[in-house]
Amino acid sequence: MLRTFKITIFLTNHLLYAVKEYSLEVEDVLYAVLFPDDVVGGHSRRFVAYKLLNDYLTRVVYEYENGIPVVITFIYCQSER
Numbered sequence: 001m002l003r004t005f006k007i008t009i010f011l012t013n014h015l016l017y018a019v020k021e022y023s024l025e026v027e028d029v030l031y032a033v034l035f036p037d038d039v040v041g042g043h044s045r046r047f048v049a050y051k052l053l054n055d056y057l058t059r060v061v062y063e064y065e066n067g068i069p070v071v072i073t074f075i076y077c078q079s080e081r
Contacts, residue, residue, distance in 0.1 A: 007034070008068050009030065009033065009068070009069050009070075009071060010065070010068060010069070010070040010071065011026065011029075011070075011071050012070065012071065012072055012073070014072065014073050015029065015071050015072060015073050015074065018073055018074060019074075022076050024076070028053055028058070029058070029060055029071065029074050030071075031051065031053075032049050032050075032051035032053065032058045032060045032074070033049050033060050033062060033069065033071060035051070036049035036050055036051050036060075037050050037051050037052060038050040042061060044063075045063055045064075046061055046062065046063045046072065047061070047062055047063065048060065048061055049062065053076075055078075056076055056077060056078060057076075057077055057078070058074055058075070058076055059074060059075040059076075059077075060073075060074040061073050061074065061075075
């Protein structure tokens, strides 16, 4: 049985600009947040989700505001780094 969930995630303009800059889709970034390979704590109560995507390492920086994830930005680099 397939279950459906509704999830609210806010995206900043900075993130949307970065996605366009790298010619990616917003769905790629959301996939990294929802199904990360790893998550570590960052600065100022932020989190960093790691996900391999197309042989590149995607690091998505997000925080929670009133219990809702707010995706700040992401870093997209070669996986050897």
